[in-house]
Amino acid sequence: MSGCAFYRWCASAAVALLLAVAGKAAPLPTGQVLGAVGCKSSSCHGGAGEKRGQYFTWVQEDFHARAYAVLVTARSARMAEALSLPAAASSERCTICHSPFQSLAPVRRAETAYPDEGVSCESCHAAAGPWLRGHTRKDWTYATRVGAGLRDLRNFYVRANTCVACHQNLAADLLQAGHPELTFELDGQAVAEPKHWRDQDPASGPRAWLVGQAVAWREISWMLANSETPAADAIDRWSALNWLLAKATANQPQLPVIDSPSETGNRATFAKTQIQADALARQAAAIPWDDLRSKAMLRAVVTTEADFGASPVGSAEFLFRRAQRLVLALDRLSCAVEKQPADSSRECALAVLFEDVRVRSDFQTAKFAADLSTFRATLGRGP
Numbered sequence: 001m002s003g004c005a006f007y008r009w010c011a012s013a014a015v016a017l018l019l020a021v022a023g024k025a026a027p028l029p030t031g032q033v034l035g036a037v038g039c040k041s042s043s044c045h046g047g048a049g050e051k052r053g054q055y056f057t058w059v060q061e062d063f064h065a066r067a068y069a070v071l072v073t074a075r076s077a078r079m080a081e082a083l084s085l086p087a088a089a090s091s092e093r094c095t096i097c098h099s100p101f102q103s104l105a106p107v108r109r110a111e112t113a114y115p116d117e118g119v120s121c122e123s124c125h126a127a128a129g130p131w132l133r134g135h136t137r138k139d140w141t142y143a144t145r146v147g148a149g150l151r152d153l154r155n156f157y158v159r160a161n162t163c164v165a166c167h168q169n170l171a172a173d174l175l176q177a178g179h180p181e182l183t184f185e186l187d188g189q190a191v192a193e194p195k196h197w198r199d200q201d202p203a204s205g206p207r208a209w210l211v212g213q214a215v216a217w218r219e220i221s222w223m224l225a226n227s228e229t230p231a232a233d234a235i236d237r238w239s240a241l242n243w244l245l246a247k248a249t250a251n252q253p254q255l256p257v258i259d260s261p262s263e264t265g266n267r268a269t270f271a272k273t274q275i276q277a278d279a280l281a282r283q284a285a286a287i288p289w290d291d292l293r294s295k296a297m298l299r300a301v302v303t304t305e306a307d308f309g310a311s312p313v314g315s316a317e318f319l320f321r322r323a324q325r326l327v328l329a330l331d332r333l334s335c336a337v338e339k340q341p342a343d344s345s346r347e348c349a350l351a352v353l354f355e356d357v358r359v360r361s362d363f364q365t366a367k368f369a370a371d372l373s374t375f376r377a378t379l380g381r382g383p
Helices: 003-018 054-061 063-070 074-082 092-098 121-125 142-147 156-164 172-176 186-192 204-225 232-249 267-286 291-302 316-337 344-356 365-377
Strands: none
Touching: 054 063, 063 092, 156 186, 156 204, 156 267, 186 204, 186 316, 204 232, 204 267, 204 291, 204 316, 232 267, 232 291, 232 316, 291 316, 291 365, 316 344, 316 365, 344 365
Protein backbone atom coordinates (compact mmCIF):
# COMPACT_ATOMS: atom_id res chain seq x y z
CA MET A 1 0.00 0.00 0.00
CA SER A 2 1.51 3.35 -1.01
CA GLY A 3 1.88 6.20 1.46
CA CYS A 4 -0.80 8.12 -0.42
CA ALA A 5 -3.05 5.09 -0.51
CA PHE A 6 -2.42 4.44 3.17
CA TYR A 7 -3.54 7.95 4.04
CA ARG A 8 -6.53 7.55 1.76
CA TRP A 9 -7.47 4.45 3.78
CA CYS A 10 -6.98 6.29 7.07
CA ALA A 11 -8.87 9.35 5.91
CA SER A 12 -11.73 7.29 4.50
CA ALA A 13 -12.32 5.76 7.91
CA ALA A 14 -11.93 9.10 9.60
CA VAL A 15 -14.22 11.08 7.32
CA ALA A 16 -16.98 8.54 7.86
CA LEU A 17 -16.79 9.49 11.53
CA LEU A 18 -15.98 13.16 11.03
CA LEU A 19 -19.21 14.15 9.30
CA ALA A 20 -20.06 16.06 12.34
CA VAL A 21 -21.45 18.88 14.41
CA ALA A 22 -18.64 21.33 15.00
CA GLY A 23 -20.30 24.70 15.39
CA LYS A 24 -21.82 26.69 12.55
CA ALA A 25 -21.65 25.51 8.98
CA ALA A 26 -20.58 27.89 6.21
CA PRO A 27 -23.71 29.95 5.47
CA LEU A 28 -25.42 29.59 2.14
CA PRO A 29 -25.70 32.91 0.28
CA THR A 30 -29.14 34.46 -0.03
CA GLY A 31 -31.20 32.54 -2.54
CA GLN A 32 -33.38 29.47 -2.71
CA VAL A 33 -31.95 25.98 -2.41
CA LEU A 34 -33.43 23.49 -4.85
CA GLY A 35 -31.90 20.21 -3.71
CA ALA A 36 -29.92 17.64 -5.66
CA VAL A 37 -32.81 17.19 -8.07
CA GLY A 38 -31.67 20.37 -9.78
CA CYS A 39 -28.31 18.79 -10.61
CA LYS A 40 -28.94 15.10 -11.23
CA SER A 41 -30.64 15.00 -14.63
CA SER A 42 -28.86 12.95 -17.27
CA SER A 43 -28.19 16.08 -19.34
CA CYS A 44 -26.43 17.77 -16.42
CA HIS A 45 -24.47 16.04 -13.62
CA GLY A 46 -26.37 12.74 -13.53
CA GLY A 47 -25.37 11.38 -16.91
CA ALA A 48 -22.64 9.19 -18.29
CA GLY A 49 -19.10 10.32 -18.90
CA GLU A 50 -16.36 12.03 -16.95
CA LYS A 51 -17.98 15.47 -16.98
CA ARG A 52 -21.52 14.33 -16.22
CA GLY A 53 -21.25 11.76 -13.45
CA GLN A 54 -20.72 14.07 -10.47
CA TYR A 55 -24.11 13.28 -8.95
CA PHE A 56 -23.42 9.54 -8.95
CA THR A 57 -19.97 10.06 -7.43
CA TRP A 58 -21.60 12.01 -4.61
CA VAL A 59 -24.57 9.77 -3.95
CA GLN A 60 -22.71 6.46 -4.24
CA GLU A 61 -19.24 7.20 -2.86
CA ASP A 62 -19.18 10.47 -0.93
CA PHE A 63 -19.59 10.27 2.85
CA HIS A 64 -21.44 13.59 2.79
CA ALA A 65 -24.42 11.95 1.10
CA ARG A 66 -24.86 9.83 4.25
CA ALA A 67 -24.50 12.69 6.74
CA TYR A 68 -28.20 12.71 7.64
CA ALA A 69 -28.32 8.92 7.97
CA VAL A 70 -25.74 9.17 10.78
CA LEU A 71 -28.32 11.04 12.86
CA VAL A 72 -30.81 8.17 12.91
CA THR A 73 -28.40 5.57 14.28
CA ALA A 74 -28.51 4.15 17.80
CA ARG A 75 -25.22 5.87 18.59
CA SER A 76 -26.67 9.29 17.74
CA ALA A 77 -29.75 8.52 19.82
CA ARG A 78 -27.55 7.73 22.84
CA MET A 79 -25.57 10.94 22.34
CA ALA A 80 -28.73 13.03 22.06
CA GLU A 81 -30.08 11.45 25.24
CA ALA A 82 -26.82 12.14 27.09
CA LEU A 83 -26.99 15.78 26.01
CA SER A 84 -30.72 16.12 26.84
CA LEU A 85 -31.45 16.98 23.21
CA PRO A 86 -34.49 16.05 21.14
CA ALA A 87 -33.93 13.43 18.44
CA ALA A 88 -30.59 14.04 16.73
CA ALA A 89 -32.30 14.22 13.34
CA SER A 90 -34.26 17.29 14.48
CA SER A 91 -31.83 18.97 16.89
CA GLU A 92 -30.14 22.02 15.41
CA ARG A 93 -26.91 21.17 17.21
CA CYS A 94 -26.73 18.11 14.97
CA THR A 95 -28.52 19.18 11.81
CA ILE A 96 -26.48 22.36 11.36
CA CYS A 97 -23.76 20.15 9.83
CA HIS A 98 -25.47 16.84 9.10
CA SER A 99 -28.59 18.26 7.45
CA PRO A 100 -27.93 21.92 6.59
CA PHE A 101 -31.22 22.47 4.73
CA GLN A 102 -33.10 22.15 8.03
CA SER A 103 -31.50 25.35 9.32
CA LEU A 104 -32.88 27.43 6.45
CA ALA A 105 -36.09 29.41 6.63
CA PRO A 106 -38.90 27.64 4.75
CA VAL A 107 -39.03 30.45 2.20
CA ARG A 108 -35.47 29.60 1.19
CA ARG A 109 -36.18 25.89 0.62
CA ALA A 110 -37.89 24.62 -2.49
CA GLU A 111 -40.17 21.61 -2.03
CA THR A 112 -37.49 19.54 -3.78
CA ALA A 113 -34.83 20.30 -1.13
CA TYR A 114 -35.09 17.35 1.22
CA PRO A 115 -33.35 17.41 4.64
CA ASP A 116 -32.32 13.76 4.30
CA GLU A 117 -30.03 14.67 1.40
CA GLY A 118 -27.43 15.41 4.06
CA VAL A 119 -24.56 17.57 2.83
CA SER A 120 -25.44 17.86 -0.83
CA CYS A 121 -24.51 19.95 -3.86
CA GLU A 122 -25.66 23.34 -2.61
CA SER A 123 -24.07 22.88 0.80
CA CYS A 124 -20.75 23.39 -0.97
CA HIS A 125 -21.62 25.17 -4.22
CA ALA A 126 -24.18 27.58 -2.67
CA ALA A 127 -27.92 27.95 -3.14
CA ALA A 128 -28.63 27.23 -6.81
CA GLY A 129 -31.71 29.39 -7.30
CA PRO A 130 -29.79 32.44 -8.58
CA TRP A 131 -27.43 30.62 -10.94
CA LEU A 132 -28.81 27.21 -11.91
CA ARG A 133 -30.49 28.20 -15.16
CA GLY A 134 -27.69 30.39 -16.40
CA HIS A 135 -24.57 28.52 -15.37
CA THR A 136 -24.61 26.25 -18.43
CA ARG A 137 -24.80 29.10 -20.93
CA LYS A 138 -21.80 29.25 -23.23
CA ASP A 139 -21.50 33.01 -22.80
CA TRP A 140 -21.19 32.68 -19.01
CA THR A 141 -17.59 32.63 -17.82
CA TYR A 142 -16.55 31.21 -14.47
CA ALA A 143 -16.44 34.75 -13.12
CA THR A 144 -20.01 35.30 -14.32
CA ARG A 145 -21.16 32.20 -12.45
CA VAL A 146 -19.40 33.30 -9.26
CA GLY A 147 -20.95 36.74 -9.63
CA ALA A 148 -24.36 35.10 -9.85
CA GLY A 149 -23.82 33.29 -6.54
CA LEU A 150 -21.90 30.09 -7.32
CA ARG A 151 -19.27 29.64 -4.63
CA ASP A 152 -15.71 30.14 -5.91
CA LEU A 153 -14.30 26.76 -4.91
CA ARG A 154 -11.33 27.14 -7.25
CA ASN A 155 -10.01 29.51 -4.60
CA PHE A 156 -8.52 27.28 -1.90
CA TYR A 157 -9.15 29.89 0.79
CA VAL A 158 -12.86 29.87 -0.08
CA ARG A 159 -12.84 26.09 -0.32
CA ALA A 160 -11.25 25.64 3.10
CA ASN A 161 -13.68 28.08 4.70
CA THR A 162 -16.60 26.17 3.20
CA CYS A 163 -15.49 22.95 4.90
CA VAL A 164 -13.75 23.86 8.13
CA ALA A 165 -16.75 24.86 10.27
CA CYS A 166 -18.04 21.29 10.31
CA HIS A 167 -14.67 19.54 10.35
CA GLN A 168 -12.54 21.17 13.04
CA ASN A 169 -13.91 22.57 16.32
CA LEU A 170 -16.25 20.58 18.51
CA ALA A 171 -17.91 21.56 21.78
CA ALA A 172 -16.55 19.75 24.83
CA ASP A 173 -19.94 18.32 25.82
CA LEU A 174 -20.31 16.66 22.42
CA LEU A 175 -16.92 15.01 22.82
CA GLN A 176 -17.85 13.82 26.30
CA ALA A 177 -21.08 12.38 24.91
CA GLY A 178 -19.11 10.19 22.52
CA HIS A 179 -18.76 12.26 19.37
CA PRO A 180 -15.54 11.47 17.46
CA GLU A 181 -12.85 14.12 17.58
CA LEU A 182 -12.48 16.30 14.48
CA THR A 183 -9.26 16.92 12.57
CA PHE A 184 -9.47 19.11 9.47
CA GLU A 185 -6.96 18.45 6.68
CA LEU A 186 -8.26 19.77 3.36
CA ASP A 187 -6.03 17.92 0.91
CA GLY A 188 -6.19 14.43 2.42
CA GLN A 189 -9.91 14.61 3.11
CA ALA A 190 -10.54 15.75 -0.47
CA VAL A 191 -8.62 12.70 -1.71
CA ALA A 192 -10.73 10.46 0.50
CA GLU A 193 -14.10 11.84 -0.61
CA PRO A 194 -13.41 11.01 -3.56
CA LYS A 195 -13.13 13.96 -5.91
CA HIS A 196 -15.91 14.68 -8.38
CA TRP A 197 -13.96 17.62 -9.81
CA ARG A 198 -10.58 18.37 -11.37
CA ASP A 199 -8.19 20.98 -10.01
CA GLN A 200 -6.45 23.15 -12.60
CA ASP A 201 -3.64 24.08 -10.22
CA PRO A 202 -0.72 21.61 -10.66
CA ALA A 203 0.27 22.30 -7.04
CA SER A 204 -3.25 21.82 -5.74
CA GLY A 205 -2.26 19.16 -3.18
CA PRO A 206 0.42 21.07 -1.23
CA ARG A 207 -1.51 24.33 -1.55
CA ALA A 208 -4.71 22.73 -0.24
CA TRP A 209 -2.74 21.18 2.63
CA LEU A 210 -1.18 24.49 3.72
CA VAL A 211 -4.33 26.60 3.30
CA GLY A 212 -6.37 23.98 5.14
CA GLN A 213 -3.96 23.76 8.06
CA ALA A 214 -3.81 27.55 8.36
CA VAL A 215 -7.61 27.76 8.39
CA ALA A 216 -7.79 24.97 10.97
CA TRP A 217 -5.33 26.91 13.16
CA ARG A 218 -7.42 30.05 12.75
CA GLU A 219 -10.57 28.24 13.85
CA ILE A 220 -8.91 26.73 16.92
CA SER A 221 -7.50 30.17 17.77
CA TRP A 222 -10.98 31.69 17.44
CA MET A 223 -12.47 29.04 19.71
CA LEU A 224 -9.82 29.55 22.38
CA ALA A 225 -10.00 33.34 22.17
CA ASN A 226 -13.74 33.12 22.87
CA SER A 227 -13.53 30.57 25.66
CA GLU A 228 -13.54 31.57 29.33
CA THR A 229 -11.81 28.34 30.36
CA PRO A 230 -10.05 26.75 27.36
CA ALA A 231 -9.62 22.99 27.55
CA ALA A 232 -6.01 21.84 27.89
CA ASP A 233 -6.42 19.44 24.98
CA ALA A 234 -7.64 22.25 22.72
CA ILE A 235 -4.58 24.30 23.64
CA ASP A 236 -2.35 21.32 22.79
CA ARG A 237 -3.98 21.04 19.36
CA TRP A 238 -3.62 24.79 18.81
CA SER A 239 0.05 24.68 19.77
CA ALA A 240 0.69 21.68 17.52
CA LEU A 241 -0.61 23.55 14.48
CA ASN A 242 1.38 26.64 15.52
CA TRP A 243 4.54 24.51 15.65
CA LEU A 244 3.89 22.77 12.32
CA LEU A 245 3.08 25.95 10.41
CA ALA A 246 6.04 27.82 11.90
CA LYS A 247 8.32 24.99 10.74
CA ALA A 248 6.79 24.69 7.26
CA THR A 249 6.90 28.40 6.48
CA ALA A 250 10.14 29.39 8.21
CA ASN A 251 12.04 29.87 4.93
CA GLN A 252 9.16 31.09 2.79
CA PRO A 253 9.59 34.86 2.30
CA GLN A 254 6.32 35.17 0.38
CA LEU A 255 4.38 33.96 3.41
CA PRO A 256 3.71 35.75 6.72
CA VAL A 257 6.08 35.12 9.61
CA ILE A 258 4.55 32.78 12.19
CA ASP A 259 5.45 33.38 15.83
CA SER A 260 7.41 30.67 17.62
CA PRO A 261 5.09 28.09 19.16
CA SER A 262 4.20 27.88 22.81
CA GLU A 263 2.60 25.21 24.97
CA THR A 264 0.37 27.78 26.61
CA GLY A 265 -1.42 30.94 25.65
CA ASN A 266 -3.96 33.49 26.73
CA ARG A 267 -6.89 35.12 25.02
CA ALA A 268 -4.74 37.92 23.61
CA THR A 269 -2.33 35.35 22.15
CA PHE A 270 -5.16 33.36 20.61
CA ALA A 271 -6.68 36.49 19.08
CA LYS A 272 -3.29 37.38 17.58
CA THR A 273 -2.74 33.92 16.09
CA GLN A 274 -6.25 33.99 14.64
CA ILE A 275 -5.17 36.99 12.56
CA GLN A 276 -1.82 35.40 11.67
CA ALA A 277 -3.48 32.18 10.58
CA ASP A 278 -6.00 33.93 8.35
CA ALA A 279 -3.25 35.99 6.71
CA LEU A 280 -1.27 32.80 6.07
CA ALA A 281 -4.29 31.05 4.54
CA ARG A 282 -5.00 33.97 2.21
CA GLN A 283 -1.39 34.26 1.08
CA ALA A 284 -0.93 30.53 0.60
CA ALA A 285 -4.01 30.48 -1.65
CA ALA A 286 -2.66 33.31 -3.80
CA ILE A 287 1.12 32.96 -4.23
CA PRO A 288 2.81 31.18 -7.15
CA TRP A 289 3.71 27.59 -6.30
CA ASP A 290 6.17 25.10 -7.70
CA ASP A 291 7.88 21.85 -6.73
CA LEU A 292 10.74 23.71 -5.07
CA ARG A 293 8.32 25.23 -2.56
CA SER A 294 6.77 21.85 -1.80
CA LYS A 295 10.20 20.25 -1.39
CA ALA A 296 11.36 23.03 0.91
CA MET A 297 8.31 22.58 3.12
CA LEU A 298 8.75 18.81 3.22
CA ARG A 299 12.42 19.26 4.12
CA ALA A 300 11.51 21.70 6.89
CA VAL A 301 8.98 19.44 8.58
CA VAL A 302 10.71 16.09 8.11
CA THR A 303 13.92 17.25 9.82
CA THR A 304 12.23 17.70 13.18
CA GLU A 305 13.15 14.51 15.02
CA ALA A 306 15.06 16.56 17.61
CA ASP A 307 11.71 17.99 18.71
CA PHE A 308 10.70 14.45 19.72
CA GLY A 309 14.07 13.26 21.03
CA ALA A 310 15.07 11.60 24.26
CA SER A 311 14.62 14.81 26.28
CA PRO A 312 11.94 16.74 24.40
CA VAL A 313 10.36 19.88 25.75
CA GLY A 314 6.65 19.53 26.44
CA SER A 315 4.10 17.16 27.87
CA ALA A 316 3.39 13.79 26.30
CA GLU A 317 -0.05 15.01 25.15
CA PHE A 318 1.48 18.12 23.62
CA LEU A 319 4.03 16.08 21.66
CA PHE A 320 1.43 13.53 20.60
CA ARG A 321 -0.63 16.33 19.05
CA ARG A 322 2.44 17.60 17.23
CA ALA A 323 3.14 14.14 15.90
CA GLN A 324 -0.43 13.67 14.69
CA ARG A 325 -0.34 16.82 12.59
CA LEU A 326 3.18 16.12 11.39
CA VAL A 327 2.34 12.67 10.03
CA LEU A 328 -0.57 14.06 8.01
CA ALA A 329 1.77 16.73 6.61
CA LEU A 330 4.44 14.18 5.68
CA ASP A 331 1.91 12.06 3.86
CA ARG A 332 0.51 14.89 1.77
CA LEU A 333 3.79 16.65 1.01
CA SER A 334 5.67 13.46 0.18
CA CYS A 335 2.86 12.40 -2.17
CA ALA A 336 3.29 15.68 -4.01
CA VAL A 337 7.09 15.68 -4.10
CA GLU A 338 7.89 12.01 -4.62
CA LYS A 339 6.18 11.63 -8.00
CA GLN A 340 8.06 8.54 -9.11
CA PRO A 341 6.46 5.12 -8.45
CA ALA A 342 6.01 4.51 -4.76
CA ASP A 343 9.00 3.00 -3.01
CA SER A 344 8.16 0.10 -0.68
CA SER A 345 10.57 1.31 2.00
CA ARG A 346 8.90 4.72 2.03
CA GLU A 347 5.46 3.11 2.20
CA CYS A 348 6.47 1.02 5.17
CA ALA A 349 8.19 3.89 6.98
CA LEU A 350 5.12 6.10 6.60
CA ALA A 351 2.84 3.29 7.73
CA VAL A 352 4.91 2.96 10.90
CA LEU A 353 4.50 6.67 11.61
CA PHE A 354 0.74 6.40 11.19
CA GLU A 355 0.73 3.49 13.61
CA ASP A 356 2.80 5.52 16.10
CA VAL A 357 0.03 8.13 16.35
CA ARG A 358 -2.96 5.80 16.10
CA VAL A 359 -3.52 5.42 19.85
CA ARG A 360 -2.67 8.17 22.31
CA SER A 361 -1.79 5.81 25.17
CA ASP A 362 0.72 3.92 22.98
CA PHE A 363 2.60 7.02 21.79
CA GLN A 364 6.34 7.05 22.59
CA THR A 365 8.27 10.18 21.73
CA ALA A 366 11.68 8.52 21.39
CA LYS A 367 10.31 5.81 19.10
CA PHE A 368 8.51 8.40 17.01
CA ALA A 369 11.74 10.39 16.62
CA ALA A 370 13.58 7.27 15.45
CA ASP A 371 10.80 6.33 13.04
CA LEU A 372 10.74 9.88 11.69
CA SER A 373 14.47 9.66 10.99
CA THR A 374 13.91 6.35 9.18
CA PHE A 375 11.19 7.90 7.03
CA ARG A 376 13.42 10.87 6.16
CA ALA A 377 16.13 8.49 4.95
CA THR A 378 13.69 6.97 2.42
CA LEU A 379 13.12 10.30 0.69
CA GLY A 380 16.47 10.31 -1.08
CA ARG A 381 18.60 13.31 -1.72
CA GLY A 382 15.80 15.90 -2.07
CA PRO A 383 14.54 16.52 1.47
